[in-house]
Amino acid sequence: MLKVICVCGARPNFMKIAPLMDAFARTGKVKAVLVHTGQHYDERMSQLFFRDLGIPEPDINLEVGSGSHASQTAEIIRRFEPVVIENRPDWVIVVGDVNSTIACAIVAVKLGVKVAHVEAGLRSFDRGMPEEINRLLTDSISDMLLVSEPSGVENLRKEGVDDSKIHFVGNVMIDTLMKNRQRANESKILTDLGLTPKKYAVVTLHRPSNVDDARTLGSILDAFEQIAKDMAIVFPMHPRTRKNMANMGLGQRVGSIAGFQTPEPLGYLDFLKLMADSAMVLTDSGGIQEETTILGVPCLTLRENTERPVTITEGTNRLCKPESASIMQAYREQLARGGASAKRPELWDGKAAERIAAIFAAIA
Numbered sequence: 001m002l003k004v005i006c007v008c009g010a011r012p013n014f015m016k017i018a019p020l021m022d023a024f025a026r027t028g029k030v031k032a033v034l035v036h037t038g039q040h041y042d043e044r045m046s047q048l049f050f051r052d053l054g055i056p057e058p059d060i061n062l063e064v065g066s067g068s069h070a071s072q073t074a075e076i077i078r079r080f081e082p083v084v085i086e087n088r089p090d091w092v093i094v095v096g097d098v099n100s101t102i103a104c105a106i107v108a109v110k111l112g113v114k115v116a117h118v119e120a121g122l123r124s125f126d127r128g129m130p131e132e133i134n135r136l137l138t139d140s141i142s143d144m145l146l147v148s149e150p151s152g153v154e155n156l157r158k159e160g161v162d163d164s165k166i167h168f169v170g171n172v173m174i175d176t177l178m179k180n181r182q183r184a185n186e187s188k189i190l191t192d193l194g195l196t197p198k199k200y201a202v203v204t205l206h207r208p209s210n211v212d213d214a215r216t217l218g219s220i221l222d223a224f225e226q227i228a229k230d231m232a233i234v235f236p237m238h239p240r241t242r243k244n245m246a247n248m249g250l251g252q253r254v255g256s257i258a259g260f261q262t263p264e265p266l267g268y269l270d271f272l273k274l275m276a277d278s279a280m281v282l283t284d285s286g287g288i289q290e291e292t293t294i295l296g297v298p299c300l301t302l303r304e305n306t307e308r309p310v311t312i313t314e315g316t317n318r319l320c321k322p323e324s325a326s327i328m329q330a331y332r333e334q335l336a337r338g339g340a341s342a343k344r345p346e347l348w349d350g351k352a353a354e355r356i357a358a359i360f361a362a363i364a
Ligand code: UD1
Pocket: 010, 011, 012, 039, 040, 041, 042, 045, 046, 066, 067, 072, 097, 098, 099, 100, 130, 131, 206, 238, 239, 240, 243, 285, 286
């Protein structure tokens, strides 16, 4: 039996780890130990996803909590090391691009344990983005690079990674979406929030580049104010965004926009339903760019770059500067375009985790 430690830490990791745990169990040849670093710890940022997605309780929770990048990363490193020493896994599997990803990869590699990175090779080519640093560093020390879209393969080759380490397997996040689409349909979230299908927009924002600077955030809000005259807006607010808004004194302004609501972060099934029935999604998230492509919903990404270019070339995504005039122009064009023309990116077929499990089963 091959022994692997699967690491998850922050909200976008949970939908990636769920199908992997499932697929490993089905091989009968891979024993997967689940470690939660505790990077995200709020009920609505963590436990809710375990329940919605039926992820087994983590075997170990490192309970690191929040902190600056350095102290959070360091604390994960410090707490994960004894776990690897005690469990002696053959592999450590990390997903995505959060601080938990690089922290656990570095612990494993220094203990001589092999590292596999799920969602390898993605590049925004913007080193001002903390996730880009996590992606570059994690890939450079990983022994197996499991890639979700063709650009990832190209990027890794250009960086000189040997082909033998690269496996184009598809997108595990889309496995989770496909598996839960039907269940999400039963969610009552539209009724709860008083929304009519296709008559509202969904917003999510949490990136430092958008929500840490009062001028940028103010300009984004100018656009939302105009859009709210057209259609309702639902903005389930990430805790760091809510905190920033309060500190910048923007809370009252947001509260006074008619047709604009900011519920607490939603669970997976409610959020999937909310996206699927929306007229448009405006976001700075990575994963949502991918999910809207599969749902055929127009997506406007309030960023100057994306590490997921297939969502633009094949999907429903479009980038725009996080500034009110650019947002309004792109919003109108995206509305007119709709989402129908989207193609499904190669291997986004619900079987990525199965492919990954098969690779490990073959070396077991
Ligand atoms: C992290 C990831 C980001 C991902 C995002 C999804 C990194 C570098 N960033 O950003 O790539 O898109 O998760 O949400 O790993 N907080 C809470 N409760 C929680 C978690 C966070 O209140 O359960 C607040 C804390 O004030 C904390 C802040 O949010 O300081 C930031 O959390 P952190 O995990 O450091 O980064 P995110 O912004 O969530």
